Amino acid sequence: MEVKVIFNTITPLFIGNAWGECEEIKPASLMGALRFWFEIYFLLELLKSPKEGKESERESEEDKENKIKLFLENYLNSEGRPCENLKYEEFKRKLKENLITFSKFEKNFVFDKEIDKTLENLKISVPSRIFGCTGWRSRVEVRIKNYSVRDINFGDIDLFKFINSSWWIKKILFNDKERIITFENVEIILRTKEYWWDTYLKQFFEYLRNKIILVGGKKSFGFGFVNLRLYGDDVSNEISQYENEYIYQNKIKVNADVSKKVLGFNFRYYLRRKHTKPDFRYRNFGGGGDIRRASRIYISSLNPRKGNMENYLYILIFKKEPFDLENKNFLGDKIIKKYIKEIKNIF
Numbered sequence: 001m002e003v004k005v006i007f008n009t010i011t012p013l014f015i016g017n018a019w020g021e022c023e024e025i026k027p028a029s030l031m032g033a034l035r036f037w038f039e040i041y042f043l044l045e046l047l048k049s050p051k052e053g054k055e056s057e058r059e060s061e062e063d064k065e066n067k068i069k070l071f072l073e074n075y076l077n078s079e080g081r082p083c084e085n086l087k088y089e090e091f092k093r094k095l096k097e098n099l100i101t102f103s104k105f106e107k108n109f110v111f112d113k114e115i116d117k118t119l120e121n122l123k124i125s126v127p128s129r130i131f132g133c134t135g136w137r138s139r140v141e142v143r144i145k146n147y148s149v150r151d152i153n154f155g156d157i158d159l160f161k162f163i164n165s166s167w168w169i170k171k172i173l174f175n176d177k178e179r180i181i182t183f184e185n186v187e188i189i190l191r192t193k194e195y196w197w198d199t200y201l202k203q204f205f206e207y208l209r210n211k212i213i214l215v216g217g218k219k220s221f222g223f224g225f226v227n228l229r230l231y232g233d234d235v236s237n238e239i240s241q242y243e244n245e246y247i248y249q250n251k252i253k254v255n256a257d258v259s260k261k262v263l264g265f266n267f268r269y270y271l272r273r274k275h276t277k278p279d280f281r282y283r284n285f286g287g288g289g290d291i292r293r294a295s296r297i298y299i300s301s302l303n304p305r306k307g308n309m310e311n312y313l314y315i316l317i318f319k320k321e322p323f324d325l326e327n328k329n330f331l332g333d334k335i336i337k338k339y340i341k342e343i344k345n346i347f
Helices: 027-047 061-075 088-100 111-121 126-131 166-173 194-207 267-274 278-285 289-296 333-346
Strands: 002-009 141-153 179-191 225-230 247-253 297-299 312-318
Touching: 027 061, 027 126, 027 141, 027 179, 027 194, 088 111, 111 126, 111 194, 126 194, 194 225, 247 333, 267 278, 267 289, 267 297, 267 333, 278 333, 289 297, 312 333
Parallel strands: none
Antiparallel strands: 002 179, 002 225, 141 179, 247 312, 297 312
16 A cells, blocks of 8 residues: 655755755655654653553553663663564574464454564564564655655755854755755655554554654755645644653744745753853752753754744754663753753744
8 A cells, every 4th residue: 555645844855965065855765764753752652551451551661661671671782772683594494383273264364464473472572563674674664755856945944043164054954055954744665564554653644744854865964854634634623732751842932024035943951051050050950971962952944934924933852862771961941941941932
């Protein structure tokens, strides 16, 4: 089956190549983004308690954390990358054994369901079953159907709110050039089997409705803020405040008079530049490992809307690293409120 998915760009996509230049969109880049956000979605699913059963049978918080820990220990290598390895010959043997007990002519027989069960018995996680791992091909294919190109000129950027220097922007973002290209509103065709869509992917895209994900590079400059939606979905879905165990998102109305494009920025660097006294920074935003948490705050770029239309900045914060087994440097509500207040004061 085929499903049309639209990367509705709140801010343009910057898909860089090996030289840091944005020239084309490759399906592999979009597939990698889909996998990353599916992994976070899967972690959230692991945290859910069973909907049925007695209260005593429901999982404790410790049970949930242990389940996630076990998943991450098997799923990631020491560098934090997926490392699952399917022994394909063993898989074929196990699948054959399962099929012997289940005639394909029976009414409820679904071949992909038997594949899924076999992979589960071999301890292959759901993300790897869908997006692939060593020895197992992805159940999803992506084909790019359409997109728009937007040129961004260095002279069109308003630097009055930006904490980094014009030299830094020209060097790191523009690669010492006057213009870069970015991409907007990318449409893809996602091809998969009906079983994988109905069992896993449909719920994944429903979960992402009204949520922000980050796609591509230069996110610290505010690029790649995206809302995924299926073709035919209501485009008026409002992106508003939302949070779960891993993510906090919000939008902030811009009251300042903005006439040019304003880039996002590294919030940790901003705190160091504006609040030059270490005691103030540590007292209000934490010190040492705490202050490093500010690098997990992503602030969208802003392209001013014409006329009397209101302008908004979008904020996405990783409250904790999704794949950090030790759960270091968690961002609680208190510190998030301070960060949000500081950002509102800027604009």
